[in-house]
Amino acid sequence: xxxxxxxxxxxxxxxxxxxxxxxxxxxxxxxxxxxxxxxxxxxxxxxxxxxxxxxxxxxxxxxxxxxxxxxxxxxxxxxxxxxxxxxxxxxxxxxxxxxxxxxxxxxxxxxxxxxxxxxxxxxxxxxxxxxxxxxxxxxxxxxxxxxxxxxxxxxxxxxxxxxxxxxxxxxxxxxxxxxxxxxxxxxxxxxxxxxxxxxxxxxxxxxxxxxxxxxxxxxxxxxxxxxxxxxxxxxxxxxxxxxxxxxxxxxxxxxxxxxxxxxxxxxxxxxxxxxxxxxxxxxxxxxxxxxxxxxxxxxxxxxxxxxxxxxxxxxxxxxxxxxxxxxxxxxxxxxx
Amino acid sequence: xxxxxxxxxxxxxxxxxxxxxxxxxxxxxxxxxxxxxxxxxxxxxxxxxxxxxxxxxxxxxxxxxxxxxxxxxxxxxxxxxxxxxxxxxxxxxxxxxxxxxxxxxxxxxxxxxxxxxxxxxxxxxxxxxxxxxxxxxxxxxxxxxxxxxxxxxxxxxxxxxxxxxxxxxxxxxxxxxxxxxxxxxxxxxxxxxxxxxxxxxxxxxxxxxxxxxxxxxxxxxxxxxxxxxxxxxxxxxxxxxxxxxxxxxxxxxxxxxxxxxxxxxxxxxxxxxxxxxxxxxxxxxxxxxxxxxxxxxxxxxxxxxxxxxxxxxxxxxxxxxxxxxxxx
Numbered sequence: 241x242x243x244x245x246x247x248x249x250x251x252x253x254x255x256x257x258x259x260x261x262x263x264x265x266x267x268x269x270x271x272x273x274x275x276x277x278x279x280x281x282x283x284x285x286x287x288x289x290x291x292x293x294x295x296x297x298x299x300x301x302x303x304x305x306x307x308x309x310x311x312x313x314x315x316x317x318x319x320x321x322x323x324x325x326x327x328x329x330x331x332x333x334x335x336x337x338x339x340x341x342x343x344x345x346x347x348x349x350x351x352x353x354x355x356x357x358x359x360x361x362x363x364x365x366x367x368x369x370x371x372x373x374x375x376x377x378x379x380x381x382x383x384x385x386x387x388x389x390x391x392x393x394x395x396x397x398x399x400x401x402x403x404x405x406x407x408x409x410x411x412x413x414x415x416x417x418x419x420x421x422x423x424x425x426x427x428x429x430x431x432x433x434x435x436x437x438x439x440x441x442x443x444x445x446x447x448x449x450x451x452x453x454x455x456x457x458x459x460x461x462x463x464x465x466x467x468x469x470x471x472x473x474x475x476x477x478x479x480x481x482x483x484x485x486x487x488x489x490x491x492x493x494x495x496x497x498x499x500x501x502x503x504x505x506x507x508x509x510x511x512x513x514x515x516x517x518x519x520x521x522x523x524x525x526x527x528x529x530x531x532x533x534x535x536x537x538x539x540x541x542x543x544x545x546x547x548x549x550x551x552x553x554x555x556x557x558x559x560x561x562x563x564x565x566x567x568x569x570x571x572x573x574x575x576x
Numbered sequence: 577x578x579x580x581x582x583x584x585x586x587x588x589x590x591x592x593x594x595x596x597x598x599x600x601x602x603x604x605x606x607x608x609x610x611x612x613x614x615x616x617x618x619x620x621x622x623x624x625x626x627x628x629x630x631x632x633x634x635x636x637x638x639x640x641x642x643x644x645x646x647x648x649x650x651x652x653x654x655x656x657x658x659x660x661x662x663x664x665x666x667x668x669x670x671x672x673x674x675x676x677x678x679x680x681x682x683x684x685x686x687x688x689x690x691x692x693x694x695x696x697x698x699x700x701x702x703x704x705x706x707x708x709x710x711x712x713x714x715x716x717x718x719x720x721x722x723x724x725x726x727x728x729x730x731x732x733x734x735x736x737x738x739x740x741x742x743x744x745x746x747x748x749x750x751x752x753x754x755x756x757x758x759x760x761x762x763x764x765x766x767x768x769x770x771x772x773x774x775x776x777x778x779x780x781x782x783x784x785x786x787x788x789x790x791x792x793x794x795x796x797x798x799x800x801x802x803x804x805x806x807x808x809x810x811x812x813x814x815x816x817x818x819x820x821x822x823x824x825x826x827x828x829x830x831x832x833x834x835x836x837x838x839x840x841x842x843x844x845x846x847x848x849x850x851x852x853x854x855x856x857x858x859x860x861x862x863x864x865x866x867x868x869x870x871x872x873x874x875x876x877x878x879x880x881x882x883x884x885x886x887x888x889x890x891x892x893x894x895x896x897x898x899x900x901x902x903x904x
Contacts, residue, residue, distance in 0.1 A: 320875045344604075350751040351876035352758060355632045359603030361624065370744040373689070373759045380761065381627065389744075476743045 278402040281369045281389040288384060291408030292364040296357055298347045300327065301534035302366045302388055305400050307334050308416055308536065308568050309409045316360045320348030330529045334569060350374065357383070364406060390534050391475075393459045397421075400536065412570075419567060420536045427463055427546055437549045440469040440489035440516065444497045447505065448478050456533040463538075464545035466491070481510055488514060491521040493545055496528040523548045530561060540564055582842060586856050590641065593860045597637045600867050603628055636760035639768075640866045640879075641859035643757075643821040644831065646772060648858025649851060650814040651832030652839065653779055656790045656847055657810050658716050664833035665818040668719070668811070669726030673700025674822045676730045679737040679749045689752070690767065690823045697819035700726050701811065713804065754878035755826035757866060768820040775817025778809060779851065786810065786847040828862075831883050834891045835861065841894055861887070 276288040296317035297303045303318055312335050322331050323341055332339035346356035352374040357365060358381050365378050369387035378385050386406065390396055397417050404413020441457045443449040451457035452472035461468045469489035470477065492505060502522040511517045525531040531541040540561050599611055606628045614621040614629060650665040658667070677696025681689035707722035708714050738746055785806055788796045796803040835858040843853050862879075865886050869879040
């Protein structure tokens with residue numbers, strides 16, 4: 241082989257190597273972009289070129305998820321109910337902007353101010369998937385929408401996992417999911433085969449309002465090892481007292497209620513014939529924030545219900561709740 | 577002189593109201609200087625300002641104006657046809673029919689919400705008409721009674737849909753019924769234009785005959801008019817326009833009752849003139865009220881809340897001040 245040919249061959253090889261490296265570089269870059277891809281609860285694929293930096297979150301439970309991921313700095317708009325009651329106290333501890341009420345509230349449930357949302361120039365909007373018209377309007381302005389609808393605990397895990405991807409915090413999302421699953425595993429290990437108790441769930445609207453088999457309450461009770469007294473399929477249902485007597489649950493679990501407490505239920509003459517009332521097995525979840533079923537905090541509610549039903553003292557102590565909240569929120573308190 | 581002045585004011589009122597409303601909004605990023613830039617120095621204007629002004633505020637303001645105008649216009653027309661000052665556009669079951677249709681659309685996702693509301697609004701009025709029809713004639717009393725029955729039927733059907741809906745959908749249904757414009761867009765505006773224009777044209781063509789009809793069927797017949805046919809046309813036109821605006825706005829209670837009364841107190845009862853006054857006053861007033869609705873809080877507040885809170889005291893004040901009140 242002539243020397244010149246040898247040089248040409250080497251140059252050619254070098255070019256090929258450079259091209260391959262360059263192509264590999266591009267592929268890596270493309271991969272980085274297409275990695276941020278999730279399917280929301282409508283079944284719509286959502287693709288972001290980079291992790292979300294400016295997010296309008298119109299769901300309080302999803303906002304909790306974002307704070308658990310440590311991404312509160314990315315939030316530029318929150319739902320109106322964050323500034324009310326207990327929510328405000330708790331979020332004020334986590335974010336100075338919420339304490340000062342300086343984060344805009346472009347929506348609350350169906351009442352979304354399109355002008356405010358567009359004006360905030362978000363690169364992602366998180367909203368309930370049932371808000372079809374609002375979603376259509378926001379997407380008209382080419383703003384990506386992640387639509388949420390939570391029916392069971394797997395949905396909560398999916399939501400956190402998706403948010404982890406959208407914010408570039410997959411590791412933290414895995415850590416949160418891993419922690420919650422491990423804690424739930426401990427509950428599952430305690431097999432309740434005999435004397436499985438039945439529980440009736442009472443929403444804040446009153447004793448007639450409960451949830452049936454297709455609900456987060458059903459998932460919660462299953463994890464806690466108790467049986468939902470309400471056998472109806474509905475997610476939310478109004479029943480009459482006679483039906484409650486038919487079911488005659490072992491215990492009544494009340495959602496956090498500002499107007500009623502277990503003593504009121506126990507002293508209600510209409511309910512005095514119920515087993516749960518006679519045995520004074522009526523309990524109230526202590527806080528809507530700590531017991532939020534639509535976040536990873538359902539773990540705490542499950543532990544509490546299990547404790548109330550079977551008296552397992554390993555679960556439900558206040559320090560355990562504090563430790564859980566500290567882990568989930570990663571001590572994300574902002575400095576004043 | 578005073579009345580002429582008031583009429584002149586009424587004719588020009590929509591212009592400043594619409595322009596000022598364009599300047600008002602919930603976004604902190606679009607101020608008066610941004611709008612100045614947009615109008616007079618477009619090269620300095622941002623895309624965001626353009627989007628908020630032309631794609632969000634403008635279609636909403638126009639939609640609100642048309643809705644307010646149509647509710648007042650149809651309310652006025654129906655009061656003339658029924659010769660009853662207590663009538664509003666919802667008297668024949670339009671609101672309950674539309675609410676049921678919207679609820680069905682929200683709960684089932686099978687039919688678009690607005691289309692469903694529009695269709696069931698028409699169905700409810702048609703049902704009232706056929707229930708009231710006897711021996712090919714329709715008396716006013718039986719028509720109003722049939723409207724009450726239709727309202728009852730569709731309210732019951734609405735309740736059934738609400739009971740069967742999950743909490744999210746239930747909330748959406750309740751919110752739709754409260755009335756709102758936060759989803760206003762050019763698409764919605766173009767969607768209602770055809771029925772609204774058709775309704776308006778029919779009503780304005782027949783406007784002088786409304787005065788004769790308001791005297792009573794016999795008087796109308798003796799003037800050479802066919803009162804039954806005339807009623808059908810007027811009701812058809814009012815229902816078309818009314819259903820279209822209710823489908824996009826939800827139910828704005830009592831607006832179609834109050835504005836015609838205000839117009840009557842201010843400008844008299846001649847339908848040839850008051851129809852246009854109703855249109856202008858109804859449109860302008862609802863735009864003013866909607867400004868509260870979209871700017872009072874960061875999020876939207878249903879406009880139905882403000883139509884009563886702002887409209888009712890004004891109406892009562894006018895009622896006490898006016899010499900043409902219904903006490904006489």
